[in-house]
Amino acid sequence: MENLKYFPILMYHLIVERKNARVWDNFCLEPAELAAQLDYLVRKKFTAINFADLESILQGSRLCPQKPVMITFDDAYFESLKNAAPLLEARNLKGIFSIVTDYIGKENKWQKANATEMTASRENIVKYKGPFISFESHSAKHSHLPRLAPEEIERDMSNSKEVIENITGEKVRAIFYPYGSFNENVKKAAAKAGYKYGLAIATSKRAVAEDLFEIRRVYIKSSDSIGAFKRKVSSWYIYFRGIREAVRHKRGQP
Ligand SMILES: [Zn+2]
Numbered sequence: 676m677e678n679l680k681y682f683p684i685l686m687y688h689l690i691v692e693r694k695n696a697r698v699w700d701n702f703c704l705e706p707a708e709l710a711a712q713l714d715y716l717v718r719k720k721f722t723a724i725n726f727a728d729l730e731s732i733l734q735g736s737r738l739c740p741q742k743p744v745m746i747t748f749d750d751a752y753f754e755s756l757k758n759a760a761p762l763l764e765a766r767n768l769k770g771i772f773s774i775v776t777d778y779i780g781k782e783n784k785w786q787k788a789n790a791t792e793m794t795a796s797r798e799n800i801v802k803y804k805g806p807f808i809s810f811e812s813h814s815a816k817h818s819h820l821p822r823l824a825p826e827e828i829e830r831d832m833s834n835s836k837e838v839i840e841n842i843t844g845e846k847v848r849a850i851f852y853p854y855g856s857f858n859e860n861v862k863k864a865a866a867k868a869g870y871k872y873g874l875a876i877a878t879s880k881r882a883v884a885e886d887l888f889e890i891r892r893v894y895i896k897s898s899d900s901i902g903a904f905k906r907k908v909s910s911w912y913i914y915f916r917g918i919r920e921a922v923r924h925k926r927g928q929p
Pocket of ligand 1: 750817853
């Protein structure tokens with residue numbers, strides 16, 4: 676389990692050719708750049724796991740790979756799915772797409788810069804799901820969950836879980852908090868709604884999976900050079916980030 680302590684969980688958003696992007700910002704990445712990053716993971720012998728794998732590892736029914744990594748795509752845009760899935764499959768890497776269920780097959784409304792980007796449809800999900808591509812929840816409405824009443828949070832989350840499970844026929848284990856924002860109410864509601872894992876961005880916990888409802892992720896930006904990417908997937912980067920975030924949290928900074 677030692678290998679899970681500071682393992683990288685990468686956070687991507689929109690994978691799109693720059694010439695086709697309506698707006699280009701740090702939430703975008705060119706497919707060719709993603710391919711170069713995935714090649715690096717393969718070269719360095721990382722094993723990409725999904726949440727079913729993580730569950731088996733934590734239950735002790737599966738050995739933890741030497742160098743685990745998780746590759747996650749927030750918002751499950753169709754464009755990301757279409758561009759990333761073939762790159763992942765060709766390299767035997769698993770990718771995880773977190774989807775906002777009220778927007779399945781509809782235009783995104785929360786990321787203003789890419790307000791017309793389409794979320795994957797039911798047909799897309801069915802077509803792409805498989806051993807390399809899994810779908811988890813990014814809530815029903817992409818609300819700032821800490822602002823909602825506890826019952827409302829739980830309703831949103833259990834509804835979203837049910838919708839995805841009905842489409843895929845697979846168990847949904849993880850909730851990716853919209854905007855990475857959570858508090859104790861959100862974490863409790865996630866557990867009550869039947870999730871096993873809650874994905875944040877920055878957290879006060881030092882190790883990645885010290886608290887399974889407050890799992891840290893690494894934001895990969897389009898402005899990152901391949902050198903920056905290599906640094907961000909190293910366990911020492913994640914180790915030091917853990918210390919920094921824990922200290923900030925103690926001081927009450929975000
Ligand atoms: Zn999002």
